[in-house]
Amino acid sequence: METTATRDPVNGVNYVDTSGGSTGIAGAQSLAETFDNFLVLLTEQLKNQDPLSPMESNEFTSQLVEFTGAEQAVLTNNKLDSLISLQNGNQLNSVVSYIGKTVTANSLALNLDESGEATIKYSLGANSETTEIRIIDADGNTVTTLDGETDGGSHEIVWDGKNAAGExxxxxxYGFLVVAKDANGDVVKTTQGTKGKVTGVESxxxxxxxxxxxxxxxxxQISSVEETKDATT
Incomplete structure (x- = not known):
């Protein structure tokens, strides 16, 4: 449904804005397309000015310059939007090659896919006494805890998609948290991520x-890309 908004007349000229379509400079139309409206505005302004104090020529010229400048600014913005849209389209095409590849990424979450498994990557800044990997559901509940490696360095573990009860x-x-502690009970610095197959690309x-x-x-957040290995190999 088309709606309109009106303002008080300016120098005897009514302003009407129709949301269903573009109007004047607000609609990014050129000066040529709105020239009739501009002439009406100019005529009404001249008719309503004080004869004893007419507008000075430099002030009148200034208004013309501002009018044209506003139009150019809108046109420039439109061209910038077009360039940004084109750039995004080119970038999207450039990353389509990721689809089907296996990537490793920094993440605090993982995707349990149709295979019923999810791969976790983590790195310990030093040797630990214990390493726990807690799998957390959307409600914040720990559904299971996995035992991780205790040697310093990078490690990988696969969650079989089952909770602590084997279901x-x-x-x-799902979220996950790697908690590693040394013999003194102090927390060992860790980084964590996930690994999986790219199924699509979005902007x-x-x-x-x-x-x-x-x-x-x-x-x-992507740290590595590799060919996806066939499940049969």
Whole structure:
């Protein structure tokens, strides 16, 4: 449904804004397309000015310059929007090659896919006495705890998708937390991530993200890319 908004007349000229379509400079139309409206505005302004104090020529010229400047600013913004849209399109095409590849990414979440498994990557800054990997559901509950490696360095572990009672969990996004402690009970510095197959690419408000099932990973969080190994090999 078309709606209109009106303002008080300015120098005898009514202003009407129709949301269903563009009007004047607000609609990014050129000066040529709105020239009739401009002439009406100019005529009414001249008719309503004080004869004893007419507008000075430099003030009148200034108004013309401002009018044209506003139009150019809108046109420039439109061209910039077009360039940004084109750039995003080119970037999207450039990352399509990620689809089908296996990537490792920094993440506090993982995707339990249709295979019923999810791969966790983590790194210990030093040797630990104990390493626990807690799998957390959407409600914040720990569904199971895995025993991790205690040697310093990078490690990988596969969660079989089951909770502590051995029941299979449904597919989707889960959080996980790697907790490593040394012999004194002090926390060992860790980094954590996930590994999975890229199933798609999307643009989220101009930011390109890779889809690992239901999990979205920004490109700047990707640490490695490799060919996906055939399940039969």
């Amino acid at each position: 299979e969990m449904k597919e989707g996004i 989220d408000n101009g930011t390109l993200v890779l889809k690992l099932g239901e999990l979205f990973i920004p490109l700047d």
